[in-house]
Amino acid sequence: MKELPLEVEVKANQKFKVSNLAKTRKRSDYFWAYLMITPLMLGLVIFYLWPIIQTFYFSFTEWGAFGQYEWTGLDNYKRMLEDTNLLKSFKNTAIYIIFTVPIGIFLSILIAVLLNQNIKGKSVYRTLYFLPVITMPAAIAMVWKWLYNSDYGLLNYLLSLIGIKGPQWVSDPKIALYSIIVVAIWSGIGYNMVIFLSGLQGIPKTYYEAAEMDGAGPIRVFFKITLPLLSPVIFFVSIMSLIGAFQVFDLIFMMIGKSSTALENTQSIVYLFYQHAFVLNDKGYAAAIAVLLLAVILIITAIQMVLQKKWVHYD
Amino acid sequence: MKKWLLLLLTVIFGLIGLAGCSDSDTTSGNTKDEKVEITYGFWDKKQVPAIEEIVKLFNEENPNIKVKTELTPYGQYFQKLETAATGGALPDVMWMNGAHVEQYAEGKVILPLSELAKQDNFSLDNYPESLIDLYTVDGKVYGIPKDFDTTGLWYNKKIFDEAGVPYPDETWDWDKLKEAAEKLTNKDKGIWGYAALMGNQGGYYDFIWQNGGYIISEDGKSVGFDKPEAIEALKYNISFIKEGLSPTQAQMTETAASELFASGKIAMMFDGPWMVPEYKQNPDLDVAVVPKGKQRAVAIHGLSNVIAANTKHKDAAWKFVQFLGSKEAAEVFAKTGTVIPAYNGTQEAWIQAVPTLNLQAYIDGVEYSVPLPSVKSTGEIWQYETDVLKKAWSEEESVEDAVKELTKKANEALSKK
Structure with a gap:
């Protein structure tokens, strides 16, 4: 009689031991997992999250010289309502986005599809298209600035050969923004192309074989197979390039001089932010601009996330 | 066991590394025999050769003060200083212009030099009065004139x-x-x-x-x-x-x-x-x-050399600024024809430096100049x-x-x- 309870006890003990082991096992797994991502999370919090919170706070302050500031409530946001420069920079940024993002995506899909074929010197072309990506934006801007120079630039020289007097590409307020857009598209194609290429290579060959058997032409194949199956990649690229386009700064900073007559018609939101934060030492207002930009990007990305259900196919 | 050994070694080497750091920190004090590094911030690339020569001359007398030059183009110079001042990371010695001296002096980010000059018998009479005035804020001199320019x-x-x-x-x-x-x-x-x-x-x-x-x-x-x-x-x-x-x-x-x-x-x-x-x-x-x-x-207008208020090497920085304001340094600037040195009596050498040009025109202008x-x-x-x-x-x-x-x-x- 005595043996039985003992056995039960042992069994129960064993059971308890096992489940406890599993728990501690699980707990220690969590511990290690968290430990492993700590460096990344710390970086994220210190270098991204904390500055965002601080920027939000500073957007309610006004700055004096050398880091003194005082709380001014909603003043900066009220000031925005009357700031025509801000409105103009939003308009400039909108034009920039409307042109660079769709045209950039269209051209990079086109080139990716072409370079996905079996043609000679494929890797040479891929390298050529990718070169602008590994070049410093500042260097790109400098070279294009020389090409665009209205009196001594290559572009207007070539135009003069066929008897056309070229415009002032980066000084004419009506043209300058579009000159920048051309450079932006040119320098962005390579990066998107590589992403599209990997997307194209992920489409199973069997679909194409089946389509061929059914007698579909190449254009039909492109629209019925390639495009729908590429749509998750297109979605990813469009979100990333939209965010990137919202933050355009370096090209404008490098290509348009501070005393240029085209500055008002080219300055982007981030350029205006830079101007207030580092030139006019108006850091409170600059922070408010940054917060506004963050809000706009959030909203537009959210809209894209909703809309994607209508056109993105995940197999 | 092996793991523990590895861990132990890592800790030990880490400590040695840290000790190394703190070691070098203590040596950067102001004791005479030890090396000190100061930074010198300025914006004009054309003056780099002259400045390098001056640093070399300075090092002949002060071999223990290493001067690191920090060139920032004028377009970004004051933006960078402003940010550096906010973060307490200004160069020890730097160029200043008349447009900014009041803001920097009132913001207490640069050091008043009048008392240091008095202490070391460094005469401020060697420079045109208008330039000393330009760098005087509330009765204190903040910059030692370096050069001047007219048009x-x-x-x-x-x-x-x-x-x-x-x-x-x-x-x-x-x-x-x-x-x-x-x-x-x-x-x-x-x-x-x-x-x-x-x-x-x-x-x-x-x-x-x-x-x-x-x-x-x-x-x-x-x-x-x-x-x-x-x-x-x-x-x-x-x-x-x-x-x-x-x-x-x-x-x-x-x-x-x-x-x-x-x-x-x-x-x-x-x-x-x-x-x-x-x-x-x-x-x-x-x-x-x-x-x-x-x-x-x-x-x-003329530039001057100023010292950051929070410099860790005040003595070394002041020594360097004194040298930059010396006749010897002015003569280097004059000889290279870079800028008109502010030190009284060295301008003639500047005019002689490029005999093919009528540089006297710049000196003539001083008479009717407006600051x-x-x-x-x-x-x-x-x-x-x-x-x-x-x-x-x-x-x-x-x-x-x-x-x-x-x-x-x-x-x-x-x-x-």
């Missing part, structure tokens, strides 16, 4: 000879300048007679003074851009562009006027002595005094000048409308505390 009228002898125009001299006035520009402009060859730069020093400030106007009123509360004298001076300047005698504002932002001038596309332009190292390479170029308007006037205005909000006002006046320069707006906007913005900036 000269540079011209291309070859273009003058071809057009049969006599070279400019001290008899020239506004009418003569215009007349010569008309004769020198040659559209077929792509040569402009004059570059009507949109710059304040060596530009519209000088013209406004020559016309009897002022930039900032004596009580420091308002600007004089909207006064008739100033409007007339600005209009005279812009008329060169209107009449096709000068490249347009757009052309000058795409290709710097100094580049056009150095390559023989512009016959005349105003420029400072800091361009001597570049312009002396073209034998066609020479310089004369600026033409007179109703009266003679030319802007004068560049310096108030706390000078930097902000300069920004508004660029933003607003460029609309007048590109003929988008009339001069009257532009000065109205500029005056309003600048007066607001002046009234700020």
Whole structure:
């Protein structure tokens, strides 16, 4: 009689031991997992999250010289309502986005599809298209600035050969923004192309074989197979390039001089932010601009996330 | 066991590494035999050779103070300083200009030097009084003058000879300048007679003074851009562009006027002595005094060396600043023809440094020179000048409308505390 309870006890003990082991096992797994991502999370919090919170706070302050500031409530946001420069920079940024993002995506899909074929010197072309990506934006801007120079630039020289007097590409307020857009598209194609290429290579060959058997032409194949199956990649690229386009700064900073007559018609939101934060030492207002930009990007990305259900196919 | 050993070793080596760090920290104290490194911030690339030579001379006397130079182009220099000052990371010694000294002194980010100078018997009488005044805030001197500059009228002898125009001299006035520009402009060859730069020093400030106007009123509360004298001076300047005698504002932002001038596309332009190292390479170029308007006037300004208030090596920094302000250093600047040294009596050597050029023109200007205005909000006002006046320069707006906007913005900036 005595043996039985003992056995039960042992069994129960064993059971308890096992489940406890599993728990501690699980707990220690969590511990290690968290430990492993700590460096990344710390970086994220210190270098991204904390500055965002601080920027939000500073957007309610006004700055004096050398880091003194005082709380001014909603003043900066009220000031925005009357700031025509801000409105103009939003308009400039909108034009920039409307042109660079769709045209950039269209051209990079086109080139990716072409370079996905079996043609000679494929890797040479891929390298050529990718070169602008590994070049410093500042260097790109400098070279294009020389090409665009209205009196001594290559572009207007070539135009003069066929008897056309070229415009002032980066000084004419009506043209300058579009000159920048051309450079932006040119320098962005390579990066998107590589992403599209990997997307194209992920489409199973069997679909194409089946389509061929059914007698579909190449254009039909492109629209019925390639495009729908590429749509998750297109979605990813469009979100990333939209965010990137919202933050355009370096090209404008490098290509348009501070005393240029085209500055008002080219300055982007981030350029205006830079101007207030580092030139006019108006850091409170600059922070408010940054917060506004963050809000706009959030909203537009959210809209894209909703809309994607209508056109993105995940197999 | 192995794991533990590895961990132990890591810890040990880590500690050694840390110890190494703290070790080097203690050596950077102020004991005589130990090495100290200070940074020297400035913006003009053309002065790098002269500065390197001065540092070398300095190291002969002070082998333990290593000077690290930090070059930042002028366009970003004060933005960088501002940010560095906010973060407490200023260079130990740096260049300062008249436009910013008040802001930096009042912000307590640079060190007052008067007492240090008194302590070490460092005489401030060796420099022109106007320059010491420029760097005196509330009775304390904050900067040791380094150089000064006025403006000269540079011209291309070859273009003058071809057009049969006599070279400019001290008899020239506004009418003569215009007349010569008309004769020198040659559209077929792509040569402009004059570059009507949109710059304040060596530009519209000088013209406004020559016309009897002022930039900032004596009580420091308002600007004089909207006064008739100033409007007339600005209009005279812009008329060169209107009449096709000068490249347009757009052309000058795409290709710097100094580049056009150095390559023989512009016959005349105003420029400072800091361009001597570049312009002396073209034998066609020479310089004369600026033409007179109703009266003679030319802007004068000078740079100085200042010390960051939070420097860790105050003694070393002060030693270096003293040396930078010494006759020896001034002579290096003079010899290389880089800038006009501020140290009294060394200017002659500067003139001799480039005998092919009439550098005396710059010294002649000192007599009737007007100091560049310096108030706390000078930097902000300069920004508004660029933003607003460029609309007048590109003929988008009339001069009257532009000065109205500029005056309003600048007066607001002046009234700020």
